[in-house]
Amino acid sequence: MDNREFNEVWNKPVIKVGMITLLLGAVTSFLPCFYLYFAHGVIPNISTILKSWGMIASLFGAFYIVEPISYYSIFGLAGTYLSFLSGNMSNVRIPCAAMALEATETKPATKEAEIVSTLGITGSIITNLIGVTLAAFVGAALIKVLPPTIADAFKNYTVPAIFGAVFGQFSLKYPKLGVVGIGIPAVLRLTTKLPSWVLIIASVFGTIVVAKIMYNKENLNKDKEVTA
Template identity: 85%
Template sequence: MDNREFNEIWNKPVIKIGMITVLTGTFMSFLPCFYLYFAHGIIPNIPTILKGWGMIASLFGALYIVEPISYYSVLGLAGTYLSFLSGNISNVRLPCAAMALEATETKPATKEAEVVSTLGITGSIITNLVAVTLAAFIGTALIKILPPVIADAFKNYTVPAIFGAVFGQFSLKYPKLAVFGIGIPIILRLTTKLPGWVLIIASVFGTIAIGRIMYSKEKKVEDKNVSA
């Protein structure tokens, strides 16, 4: 299947459906606000709204740019729409998409990867919906009966453990790039006093730039070997 055919069969419908569902979800997120305003006349003033948004943006603003770019090669187009609509990207969607590619031995950023990662993410959403529903009823009670040290471990180390597992998985495939992926944030952390969001941007785009340089060099070597 060439790029033109794939674009007609997959990309265009995905973009159309994705935009509708994401915009619908965005609109529905404001329904509680609309209810408070129209039913009770309650609405904060503009400075308060901007202040609240500024506090959130100062913590997560970098992710507005970093996450869509850095996750795209694994999530794909459809997976990106699905993941940003359903949430839990870094701790559920991304690992599931990565494992789907790993299990099927599919190369990231290909047409095949687009389909495979979408199937993996879709399965994770269905499973997550069931699990979250159960957790809403029994999860809190279970955490309460666990010893504090175990409960704290679940709360504090689950996400880092998942990130570490995903990093280890890709490190096996791209060991040279993994050195820079872990080295850049460590060096910046030890040698500078940059805020966390700057470290995230520098680490993600620095690794992408180095990966691009490494790819270009390997491509030149392959072209020379072919021409020879």
């Protein structure tokens, strides 16, 4: 399937459905606010709204830029729409998409990867819905009966453990980039007092730049070998 046919069969319908569902998700997320206003007349003033938005933007604003760019090569177009709508991108969607690509031995950033990662993400969303529903009833009760040390470990270390596993998975395949990916934030953290969002942007885009340089160098060496 060439690029034009793939664009007609896959990309255009994905963009259409993705835009509609994401916009609906954005609008419906304000329904509790609409209810409070129309049913009870409760609404914060503009200064409070802007101040609240500013606090959230200062904490997560970097992700507005970093996540779509850094995750796209794994998610693909459809997977990006699905993941931003369903959430849990870094701790669930990326591992599932990456494992789907690895299990099928599919090269990232290809048409095949677009389909495979979408199937992996879709399966994770269905499983996640079932698991979250069960966890809502069972998980909270289970945490309460566990010793405080174990409960605190679940709360504090689950996400870092997932991030570490994903990092290890990719580092095994690309060890040089793994060193770069962990080295940039480590050096910046030890030598500067930059805020976390700057470290995130520097780490992501720094690793992308180094990966691009390594990729170009590898291709140049191959061209020289072919010419020789």
